[in-house]
Amino acid sequence: MSRLLSATSRVLLAVPRGIRRIWRRSLWLRVTLTTLALSLIVVGVLGLSLLSRVTTGLLDAKERISVGEATAGLGEARRILDAADTGPSTPAPARIVDSVVSALATRAGSPATFDVLLLSSEAIADAPERGTNLVSEGSVPPALRAAVASSGRQSWTYTDILFLDGRSTPGLIVGAPLVVPTVGPYELYYLFPLTQEQETLDLVRSAVIVTGLLLLLLVAGVAWLVTRQVVVPVRAASRTAVRLADGNLSERMPVRGTDDLARLATSFNAMAASLASQIRQLEDLSRVQQRFVSDVSHELRTPLTTIRMAADVVYEDREQLDAPTERAVELLQNQLDRFEALLADLLEISRFDAGAAVLDDDRVDLVGLVQRAIDSAAPLADRAGLDMRLVTAERECIVMCDQRRVDRIVRNLLENAIEHGDLRGVDVRIAQNDEAAAVTVRDFGVGLRPGESSLVFNRFWRADPARARTTGGTGLGLAISLEDARLHGGWLEAWGEPGRGACFRLTLPRHRLASFAESPLPLEPSADDYAPEVPDASGVQEVGLDPAPEGQVPSVDAASDRGGPSAAARFVIRGADPS
Template sequence: MAEPRGTELELTAAAAEWHAYPQPLWRTHPKYWPDIWRRSIQARIVTGTLLMSTVVLLLVGWVMMSQVTDGVLESRRLSAQAEAFAQLASLTRNINAADSTAVNQQLSQLVLGSNRPGLYDVVLSPIGNSGSNATRRTGLVESDSVPQVLQSSVNSNDSKLWDTYTVIKYTDGRTAPGLVIGSQLRVDSTRDKYAVYFLFPLTAQQETLDVVQRALVTAGLLLVVLLGAVAWLVTRQVVTPVRMARRIAERLAAGKLEERMQVRGTDDLARLAVSFNKMASNLQRQIRRLEDLSRLQRRFVSDVSHELRTPLTTVRMAADLLHENRDEFDPMARRSVELLQNELNRFEELLADLLEISRFDAGAAALDLEDVDLRDIVSRVLENHETLLERKGCEVQLDMPEPCRAQVDARRIERILRNLIGNAIEHSEGLPILISTAYDDDAAAVAVRDHGVGFRAEEAEMVFSRFWRADPARARTTGGTGLGLSIALEDARLHGGRLDAWGSPGEGAYFRLTIPRRPDVALAGSPLPARPADAVRVITEKSLVDVGAPYQKLTGGEEQ
């Protein structure tokens, strides 16, 4: 079962590495763009540079366009005022020089004479009841091109020129932006007053401003693209070594200790790569050394365990002979023989556990699967503990309403339950023990609950450690080796399952074994809760220890 798990890990790592390096933005679905934004420093820097440069260019373009527009229009306004002033003076002289009886007849000719086709048009309208009420104009210009506000200003003041910007309308439907300059015209001979308006089209100026605006927009877009490309190139030079370091670190974490970064140049990034490679080399040496030490330790334990079996067999034969004839000895010798027999039993259990641990360490443990009912295994274990139950005066309550079948190695599952139930009996302080079984479509579970001394939250993390005991000074009835829960944990892992522990001082302990019902099923939860239902105290995160599934995160069906 280890091989499929390893394959799954490799596929998961490959998928994670693929997601760590997103495709180009234009080849990525828009729904993944937020993920690219969160993962990629380069994307955030380039995007930020583009946004800031766009804002700056918009402000600069607006300021420049405003200054250019003001300059062009102000220049045209000054020249138009000079032209209008000159034409107004000429028109005044001509009207005053004309015969007073023929002023009205000559006004149209004088207005037409002051016109400069293509440069400006003239509109002349009487003020009040002066002379004829007809409005005279040149060209195709409409008289309503003059804004009412300008007309009011001209009619109210005869001492100055007034001007404003407007839209000049023509009788043929054309319109054009323009400048209107107006003033009063007084006829000395008749005392009549007329309003004269000079309408200067600003078509050429508008075309000039359009050209300037297009040039600014084009230059701004090119500058934004250029800044984006520069930001992309600069960040790429920085981000690429960082990504390489991350990729190498992930491979080192996956066990590929020979991976190193490429060193190019002598800059800061190159020195970072050199330091990273030195760190990787030191880690490799330390890990190799620890692996060698661990290998030597496992080999030593295995060799010692095997070598001790031969002298132990001889000692066992002699001890059995003495134990069979213990009634012939005096009381002191008889007691010594019984102690010798008990300690030899414990020694044999310790050797058997050490040999089993060495098999797990060497990866030589294998499963012999068969379809069994977990309730039958629980019953066999309870039968083996009948004597201890009677001695402790412990009541066992069973919550096993339905058959709980699974394909498991019955010998290993029985060993797990033997350890869990034996520990519960030993530490129950004579209080009842509850054993529960449950199953769902994918998993089967067995939980053992006692109400004894329990253990503290900080001790829950060490409960599966080898040779660890919550209270080394406490008298032991069963004579355990300190390896039972460690072996139980390895057996659970070998099945692809998990072993959870919960405890609280004064409230007892709770152990839950969860295993897949079939070898091709990956656990996604447990049919039994992660802590007992009768636990009343506040449960901290350290009070619940999940050590049975180190290669996958199990979610769903969990009671937190």
């Protein structure tokens, strides 16, 4: 039973959601139902107004005729009573009352259009009271009797006419005072049934309802047809736009007629043709650019190799040269290194642009990879006077990835942090969860201005164009790193604030191209995040424990025993001997 109730509740909850989804997705349905609802309100108001006016007109006419008939009957009754009072002998009261009621009943015709009640105004014993057609004297409301008795003139009201056999019918009762000789004051009541008026109102009501329903159906049909004429071309435009977005640049809307929708279709097709032409031009230009970069990169490798061989020969014998020439040879060697790196990056970018980049993934220990990258970047950090700290509680972090590409990402991030950091050093963190592993590289330099976190991955972009490169970068490192991360199905993100430095986060799936929902490490450092003071020139700042032997990661227990700043392992890797 509980399962049945649960299933029923789910179905009942799903129905409104389905209706809301259909309502949001269908302009056709919304316009038709909205038009139908507004038409229903208008038809309802008009129908009620019409019924009200018809009812008022019928009742006013009935009231006018009934009051006139009652006035004439009252005059007839008084004439009969006056004749009985002036005769040679006074008839019995019962006979007088009977003669009055009989005379008035004759005026009602056949079938009778009204009934008559002649009631005594005072509780007089044996006072005769008469009525026609088995009408009950309970039909007259006490309020009407009181009004007739107190006002002494004609009064009327709408009420139900009751009969002695239990029947009742709505009617109009008109009463007036009357004096019967030898008896006293009486009240004469005319009871007019509203049967015909009720039948007329029922007929009018039925006609209004039927006409309203037919009108609603007509309006709904018209709204459906009109909306269809508008929605169908819009849907065609939507389908055409989707096909254009999918790459089918030859797709066009059908053009029928010369109306506004036809002009819309013509304009849409012209826009699509223009966009297709521009896209093809851009594709051709992109292919030319890619081919140019690839060809130039390949063509330059041969002369560059020759220049490199000649420069190496001169560089090996530089000590035999004079000082200015020796310096020129060293500068030539450095610039050749940068030129070779730039050519390699251009070739790699051309592979990404051509879609020729492939993964050569394997099981890689991310902790060991990062530590080797830090060791490799240590000479740059030493020249800049920076400390690099690896912060992790992981002894091992296995990821299925392309080791060469991930190593290139980490090296690029480290070189970028060294170039833009300050003497407070660089923090490198590693963490993992069941789905992903992450590496963050944070510097404490000038940081990034708002909006620059998405620009740092652009090719050859620089936050300060006037600033010279200190690490020999080509300006393509972060762009290549972003493509490498995407090739793994991962993320490469940047955060920065002026004065707080910058942080780059690499998040990779632990299994090949697996999906993940969140990164194990936050991108934005917390307000109380570890930010060391600038070390003095006397040596290296210790931050938890001594450097581990090469290839090993310090244990968490070691950090805790030393009373380091965190339960995670922290150590310093420097190119020079800390001593």
